[in-house]
Amino acid sequence: MAAPSKTNPSKARRSSDVAQWDLETDVAIVGFGGAGGCAAIEAADAGADVRIFELASASGGSTALSSAEIYMGGSGGTRVQKATGFEDDTEDMYQFMMACAGPQADAEKIRLYCERSVEHFNWLVDIGVPFKDSFHEERAIMCLTDDGLLYTGNEKAWPFSEQAKPCPRGHNLYIEGDNGGPLFMKIVTENVEKRERITVHYETRALTLIQNDAGEIEGIVIRENQKELNVRARKGVILCAGGFVMNREMVAKYAPKLTMGTEPIGNPGDTGSGIQMGMSVGGAAINMHEGFISLPFYPPASMTFGIAINDKGQRFINEDVYHGRLGDFVLRQPSERIYMILTVEQYGDYESVSYLGAPVAGTGDTVEELEQELGLRAGSLVHTLATYNEDCAAGQDSLFHKAPEWLQAIEPPLVALDLTPGRGAFVPHFTLGGLDTLPTGEVVNLQRETIPGLYAAGRTACGIVRRAEGYASGMSVGDATFSGRLAGLQAAKREA
Amino acid sequence: MAAPSKTNPSKARRSSDVAQWDLETDVAIVGFGGAGGCAAIEAADAGADVRIFELASASGGSTALSSAEIYMGGSGGTRVQKATGFEDDTEDMYQFMMACAGPQADAEKIRLYCERSVEHFNWLVDIGVPFKDSFHEERAIMCLTDDGLLYTGNEKAWPFSEQAKPCPRGHNLYIEGDNGGPLFMKIVTENVEKRERITVHYETRALTLIQNDAGEIEGIVIRENQKELNVRARKGVILCAGGFVMNREMVAKYAPKLTMGTEPIGNPGDTGSGIQMGMSVGGAAINMHEGFISLPFYPPASMTFGIAINDKGQRFINEDVYHGRLGDFVLRQPSERIYMILTVEQYGDYESVSYLGAPVAGTGDTVEELEQELGLRAGSLVHTLATYNEDCAAGQDSLFHKAPEWLQAIEPPLVALDLTPGRGAFVPHFTLGGLDTLPTGEVVNLQRETIPGLYAAGRTACGIVRRAEGYASGMSVGDATFSGRLAGLQAAKREA
Numbered sequence: 001m002a003a004p005s006k007t008n009p010s011k012a013r014r015s016s017d018v019a020q021w022d023l024e025t026d027v028a029i030v031g032f033g034g035a036g037g038c039a040a041i042e043a044a045d046a047g048a049d050v051r052i053f054e055l056a057s058a059s060g061g062s063t064a065l066s067s068a069e070i071y072m073g074g075s076g077g078t079r080v081q082k083a084t085g086f087e088d089d090t091e092d093m094y095q096f097m098m099a100c101a102g103p104q105a106d107a108e109k110i111r112l113y114c115e116r117s118v119e120h121f122n123w124l125v126d127i128g129v130p131f132k133d134s135f136h137e138e139r140a141i142m143c144l145t146d147d148g149l150l151y152t153g154n155e156k157a158w159p160f161s162e163q164a165k166p167c168p169r170g171h172n173l174y175i176e177g178d179n180g181g182p183l184f185m186k187i188v189t190e191n192v193e194k195r196e197r198i199t200v201h202y203e204t205r206a207l208t209l210i211q212n213d214a215g216e217i218e219g220i221v222i223r224e225n226q227k228e229l230n231v232r233a234r235k236g237v238i239l240c241a242g243g244f245v246m247n248r249e250m251v252a253k254y255a256p257k258l259t260m261g262t263e264p265i266g267n268p269g270d271t272g273s274g275i276q277m278g279m280s281v282g283g284a285a286i287n288m289h290e291g292f293i294s295l296p297f298y299p300p301a302s303m304t305f306g307i308a309i310n311d312k313g314q315r316f317i318n319e320d321v322y323h324g325r326l327g328d329f330v331l332r333q334p335s336e337r338i339y340m341i342l343t344v345e346q347y348g349d350y351e352s353v354s355y356l357g358a359p360v361a362g363t364g365d366t367v368e369e370l371e372q373e374l375g376l377r378a379g380s381l382v383h384t385l386a387t388y389n390e391d392c393a394a395g396q397d398s399l400f401h402k403a404p405e406w407l408q409a410i411e412p413p414l415v416a417l418d419l420t421p422g423r424g425a426f427v428p429h430f431t432l433g434g435l436d437t438l439p440t441g442e443v444v445n446l447q448r449e450t451i452p453g454l455y456a457a458g459r460t461a462c463g464i465v466r467r468a469e470g471y472a473s474g475m476s477v478g479d480a481t482f483s484g485r486l487a488g489l490q491a492a493k494r495e496a
Numbered sequence: 497m498a499a500p501s502k503t504n505p506s507k508a509r510r511s512s513d514v515a516q517w518d519l520e521t522d523v524a525i526v527g528f529g530g531a532g533g534c535a536a537i538e539a540a541d542a543g544a545d546v547r548i549f550e551l552a553s554a555s556g557g558s559t560a561l562s563s564a565e566i567y568m569g570g571s572g573g574t575r576v577q578k579a580t581g582f583e584d585d586t587e588d589m590y591q592f593m594m595a596c597a598g599p600q601a602d603a604e605k606i607r608l609y610c611e612r613s614v615e616h617f618n619w620l621v622d623i624g625v626p627f628k629d630s631f632h633e634e635r636a637i638m639c640l641t642d643d644g645l646l647y648t649g650n651e652k653a654w655p656f657s658e659q660a661k662p663c664p665r666g667h668n669l670y671i672e673g674d675n676g677g678p679l680f681m682k683i684v685t686e687n688v689e690k691r692e693r694i695t696v697h698y699e700t701r702a703l704t705l706i707q708n709d710a711g712e713i714e715g716i717v718i719r720e721n722q723k724e725l726n727v728r729a730r731k732g733v734i735l736c737a738g739g740f741v742m743n744r745e746m747v748a749k750y751a752p753k754l755t756m757g758t759e760p761i762g763n764p765g766d767t768g769s770g771i772q773m774g775m776s777v778g779g780a781a782i783n784m785h786e787g788f789i790s791l792p793f794y795p796p797a798s799m800t801f802g803i804a805i806n807d808k809g810q811r812f813i814n815e816d817v818y819h820g821r822l823g824d825f826v827l828r829q830p831s832e833r834i835y836m837i838l839t840v841e842q843y844g845d846y847e848s849v850s851y852l853g854a855p856v857a858g859t860g861d862t863v864e865e866l867e868q869e870l871g872l873r874a875g876s877l878v879h880t881l882a883t884y885n886e887d888c889a890a891g892q893d894s895l896f897h898k899a900p901e902w903l904q905a906i907e908p909p910l911v912a913l914d915l916t917p918g919r920g921a922f923v924p925h926f927t928l929g930g931l932d933t934l935p936t937g938e939v940v941n942l943q944r945e946t947i948p949g950l951y952a953a954g955r956t957a958c959g960i961v962r963r964a965e966g967y968a969s970g971m972s973v974g975d976a977t978f979s980g981r982l983a984g985l986q987a988a989k990r991e992a
Contacts, residue, residue: 008943010778010941010942010943011778011941014709102752103748103752103753103755103756104748104749104752213510250942252599252600253600253780253782253932253942254782256598256599256600257599259599260599276942279942280778282506282507282776284749286749286750288784288785289784289785289786290785312810312811312895312896314808314810315808316830317830329830332828332830334812334813334825334828377883377894377895379883380883380895383879387873387875387876398873399808399873399876400808436749445506446506446746446749446772446775447504447506
């Protein structure tokens with residue numbers, strides 16, 4: 001690992017202060033995760049010389065740490081969707097993703113992502129990423145089989161189910177267990193290594209951008225083997241340096257809601273240095289307050305039969321949602337405690353298969369006993385369960401619209417899990433803010449004017465994913481790889 | 497009014513591009529509202545020559561549009577607090593304001609604000625701001641009498657009531673009706689005008705900062721009488737140009753929650769130009785996603801006896817909170833409709849005194865009838881009211897901790913008001929994000945290093961006020977005037 005630097009990524013170096021260029025390339029890429037790797041491949045294939053500067057001793061980034069599910073569909077369906085009997089309309093995918101991103105959606109980016117998603121699938125297959133033509137039926141946070149396709153978001157949950165025809169779009173690599181991320185980055189890395197136009201500099205820290213008086217980005221300062229080097233990038237610099245989840249000062253400043261009992265996940269390089277470099281030359285950082293928040297309450301899938309309640313004994317969500325949506329709603333609840341209430345049967349093999357690790361908060365042979373144990377107002381949970389069970393009998397969740405398949409009466413004996421962030425359950429988060437870019441990856445300022453020669457992709461940019469409440473697994477790696485490709489191509493095409 | 501400019505406030509001019517200085521001063525101030533006016537007075541009194549550049553044809557800014565309540569206390573109490581029998585401990589004020597600002601609190605700023613609040617009161621009195629030594633008992637959004645003191649926030653509402661000893665700190669100017677803002681700005685303006693060191697340029701637009709190669713701010717480009725002029729500011733530039741609530745593109749980008757059914761309030765100059773100028777030279781803009789959201793459900797105060805419910809018939813807040821806290825909680829509710837349920841008696845003279853203008857959504861001679869009329873699930877409101885009325889009889893709100901004085905059984909005949917933002921009720925918002933500054937008003941970058949010669953105050957800076965859920969009337973004008981003073985003094989002291 002390169003030594004930590006005192007050099008400030010938030011201050012660009014002026015070209016006039018560069019005494020000499022120590023290295024030259026067409027395209028300089030900061031970070032070798034999913035975004036940086038795909039950017040390099042596309043830029044090289046378009047004829048550009050590329051140098052990747054990676055802080056760590058190996059490629060990987062957060063993509064390698066992830067399950068590397070990839071969110072793809074539309075245009076009638078990917079090969080896997082079609083083979084497993086799903087026809088996916090681009091418009092459905094677009095409507096769904098727009099609803100996911102909410103008022104801060106970037107419609108242009110989402111449109112392009114949906115329209116080109118099948119092409120992206122084919123490109124991934126071409127570089128060697130394997131997908132099995134099989135569908136994983138079970139509700140899961142990640143697919144532990146080698147199945148190629150599963151539902152990974154809120155597609156089937158209200159209100160999304162009413163906004164677009166549900167279709168599974170989470171593509172899972174053809175490998176058993178939670179091993180998609182390492183396999184994916186192995187394939188990307190092999191593709192990078194076999195391209196002669198690409199040079200990878202590991203253990204190298206990108207310090208700051210170099211900008212000329214006209215505002216164009218001309219290169220980047222790096223530190224390699226204890227030496228600071230000025231790298232000229234004739235066509236541009238692509239920032240693929242991840243998010244800022246590991247920079248706790250930045251998180252406190254920009255995304256304070258992520259400091260409330262949840263834990264950061266990411267790789268140590270997610271220090272926000274890429275975002276800061278972009279900001280240093282006028283790039284607008286947007287959506288900085290938002291994060292992904294997960295409350296991974298399933299597996300087992302049977303947890304979905306339970307109900308989530310606040311400390312008033314009230315339900316507040318349809319529990320068949322994606323775990324990130326529950327996490328977001330939990331943070332928004334005016335409540336000091338959040339519980340999940342289940343029958344002993346629904347609790348099932350929770351202890352052996354759960355990622356959540358939420359402690360048991362109470363049990364009861366009667367509802368009244370559980371109320372008392374949880375310190376709930378007498379009658380509150382009694383009422384909530386009576387209403388819920390009545391709805392289950394009628395086959396319709398009158399209040400929160402949980403899908404009928406997940407409606408099952410909740411009768412004692414009961415178990416309550418404590419879902420409250422900060423009380424033992426694993427509630428991770430990562431950031432969703434970054435540099436504003438055009439769909440091409442060009443970094444823009446507040447007026448959406450481009451900064452010539454500067455690109456960003458993956459989590460350093462603010463892409464298609466904007467909110468926990470509308471997140472789906474596979475959207476991040478999908479966005480990172482797709483936006484990386486676009487940025488790589490755009491930079492390679494730029495007149496030097 | 498000056499003509500709109502195409503010049504981009506987000507791009508600073510380099511000193512080397514300045515052919516000549518057209519005007520010179522020690523301190524240049526952008527904006528003549530409460531912050532700019534107080535900054536000018538303090539800077540001039542410290543011996544600096546000052547020029548204020550104001551877009552409009554007169555002073556005022558958003559302060560003149562407001563009620564100009566000023567949030568002050570601590571140190572045993574202001575003259576008005578003491579005279580009306582309130583002893584106010586600095587630590588109580590500090591704890592309260594920290595709870596208000598939440599995880600994004602700037603502890604250092606709040607500490608200073610509380611410690612110097614009585615001094616600030618005395619300074620205001622010295623420049624001629626009149627306060628009557630009387631206490632206004634009634635719960636009110638603004639004081640329509642000339643009383644000098646009232647509760648203007650969540651001090652007496654749970655959970656704040658448990659976090660610090662409640663004390664009224666809203667200081668209201670000695671004038672009948674909602675006329676505090678114009679009076680306050682009249683006094684500030686007279687103080688400015690009588691100081692020979694201060695020159696005010698009305699109908700003058702600040703275009704962009706001027707920065708030298710060392711990063712120092714040397715001046716500002718303005719346009720006056722159709723001419724662009726370079727103004728040298730030997731000691732510094734203070735940005736007091738308001739927030740960005742009138743820049744709907746910026747609001748959509750940074751504070752998307754403010755686009756969800758609520759209406760902007762502010763003055764036309766709140767275009768974010770001051771914040772953009774600061775960002776253009778590396779100033780960090782923080783808390784940009786937050787806004788004040790008001791749901792002014794009282795007066796009449798009797799509305800506080802009502803209960804707010806969501807479309808599941810659930811309560812979600814103690815209704816004795818400040819109206820901004822209700823607004824925030826409403827936006828966080830997973831609900832398509834929000835209602836306030838009242839008896840006909842509690843509804844009282846709502847129609848003649850309300851600012852809210854929420855339409856009547858339904859009435860009922862029985863609870864069941866109202867449930868049906870509102871489209872609520874049968875039994876939902878019945879249960880909520882039964883619980884609430886039981887709590888009223890017991891004198892304790894077991895779920896939401898509304899103070900006993902506001903607990904009164906709600907029995908038919910009933911009225912329901914539709915509080916849903918976007919459905920007729922007046923639900924205004926303004927922004928709470930701005931440039932990060934030291935308590936002195938010095939603008940800082942992401943690393944909290946100062947940008948020499950640049951200051952910000954009022955809404956252009958991110959001050960003591962950070963969230964709707966912890967807002968109190970008087971905090972904005974309090975912050976604007978206090979932060980303006982500090983910035984003016986700091987700039988005046990700077991070695992030219």
